[in-house]
Amino acid sequence: MDDVREEFQVLDDYLTKHGLKHSKQRVVVLGHFLDTSGHMTVDDLFRVIRRKHPRIGRTTIYRALKVFVDAQLAEAIELRDGLTRFEHKFLHAHHDHMICTECGTILEFLSPEIERLQDEIAEAYGFAIESHRHQMFGRCQKCTRSRSRSRKKAVGR
Amino acid sequence: MDDVREEFQVLDDYLTKHGLKHSKQRVVVLGHFLDTSGHMTVDDLFRVIRRKHPRIGRTTIYRALKVFVDAQLAEAIELRDGLTRFEHKFLHAHHDHMICTECGTILEFLSPEIERLQDEIAEAYGFAIESHRHQMFGRCQKCTRSRSRSRKKAVGR
DNA sequence: CTACATGCAAAATCTTTGCACCCCG
DNA sequence: CGGGGTGCAAAGATTTTGCATGTAG
Numbered sequence: 001m002d003d004v005r006e007e008f009q010v011l012d013d014y015l016t017k018h019g020l021k022h023s024k025q026r027v028v029v030l031g032h033f034l035d036t037s038g039h040m041t042v043d044d045l046f047r048v049i050r051r052k053h054p055r056i057g058r059t060t061i062y063r064a065l066k067v068f069v070d071a072q073l074a075e076a077i078e079l080r081d082g083l084t085r086f087e088h089k090f091l092h093a094h095h096d097h098m099i100c101t102e103c104g105t106i107l108e109f110l111s112p113e114i115e116r117l118q119d120e121i122a123e124a125y126g127f128a129i130e131s132h133r134h135q136m137f138g139r140c141q142k143c144t145r146s147r148s149r150s151r152k153k154a155v156g157r
Numbered sequence: 158m159d160d161v162r163e164e165f166q167v168l169d170d171y172l173t174k175h176g177l178k179h180s181k182q183r184v185v186v187l188g189h190f191l192d193t194s195g196h197m198t199v200d201d202l203f204r205v206i207r208r209k210h211p212r213i214g215r216t217t218i219y220r221a222l223k224v225f226v227d228a229q230l231a232e233a234i235e236l237r238d239g240l241t242r243f244e245h246k247f248l249h250a251h252h253d254h255m256i257c258t259e260c261g262t263i264l265e266f267l268s269p270e271i272e273r274l275q276d277e278i279a280e281a282y283g284f285a286i287e288s289h290r291h292q293m294f295g296r297c298q299k300c301t302r303s304r305s306r307s308r309k310k311a312v313g314r
Numbered sequence: 315c316t317a318c319a320t321g322c323a324a325a326a327t328c329t330t331t332g333c334a335c336c337c338c339g
Numbered sequence: 340c341g342g343g344g345t346g347c348a349a350a351g352a353t354t355t356t357g358c359a360t361g362t363a364g
Binding site (some may be wrong): 121128 | 170179235237239262270275279282283286288289291292294298301
Binding site for chain 2 (some may be wrong): 317318320321322328329334
């Protein structure tokens with residue numbers, strides 16, 4: 001709570017506004033969430049946090065992330081491994097993903113042109129978009145180059 | 158096996174080619190899979206099949222669908238409810254989806270222009286696309302109209 | 315006959331819930 | 340104090356796996 005980053009203020013405001021409590025755990029989880037890559041699973045985060053805060057349970061992380069999603073600080077994304085990952089949403093514009101099925105690397109991209117076409121299509125169908133996701137699966141540049149010596153660590157099930 | 162649809166021939170060829178067996182169950186599962194909407198979960202299919210073939214277990218359906226996916230007769234898609242759904246792939250061109258979060262309706266769309274832009278983006282990143290999915294979540298025309306009397310049957314978790 | 319297929323039950327995973335206890339406001 | 344929060348364990352839900360048995364080729 002000695003951390004005065006603006007993000008914490010956002011959480012603070014959200015909690016107050018919704019009559020929720022400002023617990024120590026939530027601040028810890030938010031701090032670690034913001035300090036990590038931004039494509040973490042609950043378990044990734046749990047393992048990181050456990051090192052410094054062994055008393056914080058998985059359940060709390062699940063619940064904290066839900067609060068963050070509601071507070072627009074995080075966004076849940078799903079790739080193809082059955083796990084939910086959480087992205088930073090605060091001050092992080094919308095984008096979509098390219099996921100390397102070889103090494104798991106996640107590249108972000110944004111195409112205003114695609115977004116526009118998407119809106120046109122939805123409109124043609126009378127469909128009111130609330131959210132979308134556009135994911136490409138394949139090999140990143142690095143893994144395409146080293147195709148021969150396949151380092152197995154695929155993301156798929 | 159008195160069904161001589163071309164799709165069965167494709168499965169037949171695939172099984173033979175891969176040294177797999179042409180079991181009665183696989184034909185039954187394929188028949189029902191092809192007769193249904195094409196966005197079925199394993200359980201949807203299981204419940205339909207169970208009525209006529211109570212001896213066929215869930216496991217067999219899981220395994221049969223895996224064979225169909227390998228045989229390019231089906232494709233696994235995931236929306237946002239944690240379930241894997243299976244689409245008809247045979248003679249069914251690639252397309253993407255709009256999913257109504259109100260009534261669960263799935264609309265299909267295809268935009269060659271988006272596909273082209275997508276390829277350009279991937280190329281710029283040196284990313285070799287193997288597959289992709291582009292999903293929009295929101296309200297279909299029908300549910301947008303009847304927004305007031307909300308018929309709760311959402312797809313989301 | 316041999317190898318793959320099946321079906322049941324058990325295991326594996328990820329996530330949610332029940333509940334007693336804790337603590338913020 | 341009171342209502343939300345936490346943590347543990349148990350429950351849920353979906354999918355996979357082990358194993359004995361069945362059957363296609």
